[in-house]
Amino acid sequence: MLQRFRYRIDNLMGRGAPALFLLLAALCCLFAVLNGLLLLLFAPDGLRPEGARSSVWAGFLRVLSPARLAADRGPAPFLAASVVMAFGGIMLMSTLVPVISAGLQNQIARLHAGRSPVVESGHTVVLGWSSQVHVVVAELVEANRSRGRACIAILADRDRTEMEAEIRERAGPLAGTRIVCRTGNPADPRDVALVRPQQARAVIVLAAEEERPDFGVIKSLLAVARTRPEPDSGPFVVAGVEDEQNLGAARLAGGPRCRVVSTQGFIARLMVQSSLQSGLSSVYTELLDFAGHEIYMSHQPSLAGRRFDDVLRAFRASTVIGLMRRDGRILMNPPGDTLLGAADRIVLISEDDSTIALLPEVPALPDVPLPSAAPAVRRARSVLVLGSNRHLADIVGQLGAHLPAGSRVHVVADVQPPVDEEHGTGLDLSVQRADVTRRPVLEGLSPEKYDHVMVLCPDGHDPRGADAGTLTTLLNLRDLAGEGSPEYTLVTEMADDRNRVLAQAAGPDDLIVSGNLLSLRLSQISENPHLDRIFDELFAPSGCQITLHPAADYVPVHRPVSFGTVIEAVRCRGHLAIGHRLAHRTGEPPRHGVELNPDRTVLLSYAPEDRIVLLTAASVIPPP
Known part of the structure; x- marks a missing residue:
């Protein structure tokens, strides 16, 4: 007893x-x-x-x-x-x-x-921790400025107090957004349930900084799927995978309400397109972050039955680029006589969703003096690629899709690059083994003879060590260029986003590519999952694309015109004008003269060096 x-x-x-x-x-x-x-x-x-x-x-x-x-x-x-x-x-x-x-x-x-449950609803959940979490938090804070009582819940296998202290230090002002951190395994459904994903607005899965990050992302997607009461219920989940071969497995793990972006394909497309077009890097950066102008979808029942060309002129401070049909199809730059349905949504570029407003009445078409259009001539280009990594084969393939026949691509790396003639179809492709961090090697290559130069960060388990060699190559290139800006465009890839500040772009057409751009895209998709299909279309080598053309091709130079006139002049040739780049402001960071969605009533005299940012061609994006 x-x-x-x-x-x-x-x-x-x-x-x-x-x-x-x-x-x-x-x-x-x-x-x-x-x-x-x-x-x-x-x-x-x-x-x-x-x-x-x-x-x-x-x-x-x-x-x-x-x-x-x-x-x-x-x-x-x-x-x-x-x-x-x-x-x-x-x-x-x-x-x-x-x-x-x-x-x-x-x-x-x-x-x-950090083991207590989160009692929130309508919040954003971030699973995982990496150097990109600060970019994601900063972007979500910017997106939440127009909302009240916004909350971001972060679950990672780290100490809660350390996470909160690091976010306060690096993410900047939170502007009323509450950050809630919890400690747990993002791949364990019981730990994931702590941040209440089934009640969230969206879930963002970040890849860990490890040897095979895609496996952790797939496990986290499976864990989130286990918390759903039904496969088609709950918030949208967005994630990024390093290896494009894991894209199908990640999408299957996430289910129908999941959007997965391939880092490999996205980085390759971004580097190639930004390198080949002067000023395009600033356009993409502004569309991807929340600080400037972004892509929105707006339902305007009062415009139902109107022609698309009439819808173009119906907004006060927004630029229309397409329509989203009731069945989920997205029409980018559709024909002008396309009618807007009662359930359709308008795809447009605006500074914020609060700035989307209709004019009291649709203005009449202005009298647009059209200059004679010179036929576009695609000349062969020469590209110098310094370094080699897992993105190289995709980059060469993208160059082959964008460049005309006869263009030359020269790859120089200290290892045998994984490319051959099959990757660069139609290109004059050559490969050279050399250490690109050495100045004599760069002097012998004569980079000033090329139209475009790309510096790739080598693969490795130590991002900081890999970036050290990339920074050395970049500084040597800038020193060889002297005090003036080089004639070629320069795109550099960094493994660690923290080193991007050290390599800050020196010229108006320089672009420093790192994981932060993928984080910007994931943040945008978490706010509007339909943007994933639009970004895929814009970064594709064919179809609807963003290009920069001389302003003199559309309006008279040295003569005051409004941007509304530019829109109509561009529309007469089947394109859409979404902004311009002013040559006299190319030295002003951070946009270097690029301005999207400018005030269409202000008169401006364009110079021959100025360019118009266009959305060319028409495309139909099928429903998901």
Whole structure:
């Protein structure tokens, strides 16, 4: 019997501070009742309370404060019982206080450990931790400026206090957005449930900085899928995978409400297109981040039945680029006589969703003087690629898709590059083994003879060490160019986003590519999943593309015209004007003269060197 009693006491003690507190509270109530009965039955007339309630209350006070025993008077049995009760009260109180203190300390430690559930709804969940989490948080904060009580919940296998301190240090002002960090395994469904993904607006899965990050991303996608009550319910999940071969597995793991971006293909397309077109890097950067102008989708029932060309002129401070049909199809730059349906949404570029506003009435077509269009001539280009990594084959393939026949691509790396003539179809492709970090090698290559130069970061487990060689090559190129800007465009890839600041673009057409651009795209898709298909179309080598053309091809130079006139002049040739690049401002960072969605009423005199940012060709993006 004694052994069984001790066994039960051990089990009770093992349940922790809450169980001990309840036990001691029950004993305290029992002692209060016994003290009350003692006073009610045996106390002298001066100490006896009136009624049962008063006696229990008096007994409770004697348990809390045994010093009341000093005022007792009466027979010896009563005093002896009071002494016993006083000692019992002293033992209870001396045990209860440490139990409460230990319980509070355990709760504080649990809160610091970040294991308490998140009670939020309509928040954004970020699973995983990498150097890109600060970019994602900063972008989401910018997107949440027009919302009230926005929240971002982060789950990662790190200490909660360290995560919160690092975000406060590197993410910048939070502008009213609350950041909630929790410690747990992003691939464990029980830990993922702590941040309540089923009640979130969106879920972003970040790849860890490890040897094979795609495996962790796929496991996290499976964990999120386990928290869904139904496969087609819950928020959209966005993620990025390094290897394009893992794209299908990641999409299958995430389910129908998942958008997965291939880092390999995205980086290759971005580097090639930004290198081949002067100023395009600034256009893409502004479309991908939330600080400038972004792509939105707006439902305007009052415009139902209007022609697309009429819709172009219907907005005060937004530039229309397409339509989204009721069935999910997206028409980019559709024909002008395309009618807007009642359930259709308008795809447009605007500074914020709050700036999307209709004009009181659609203005009439202005009288547009069209200059004679010179036939476009695609000349052969020469490209110098310094370094080799997993993106090289895709980059050469993209160059083959964008460049005309006869263009030359020269690859120089200290390892045998994984490319051959099959990757660069139609290109004059040559490969050279050399250490591109050495200045004599760069001098012998004569980079000034090329139209475009790309510096690739080598693959490796140490991003900082890999970036050290890339920075050396980049600085040598800038030193060889002298004080003036080089004639070629320069695109550089960095493995660690923290080194991007060290390699800050020196020229208006330089682009530093790192994981931050993928983070910008994931942040955009988390706010609007349909943008994933639009970005895929814009970065594709064919179809609807963003290009920069001389302003003199569309409007007279050195003559005041409004951007509204530019829009109509460009539309007459089947394109859409979404901005311009002013040559006299190319040295002004961060946009280097690029301005999207400019005020269409301000008169401006274009110079021959100025360019118009166009959306060319028409395309139909099928539903997901």
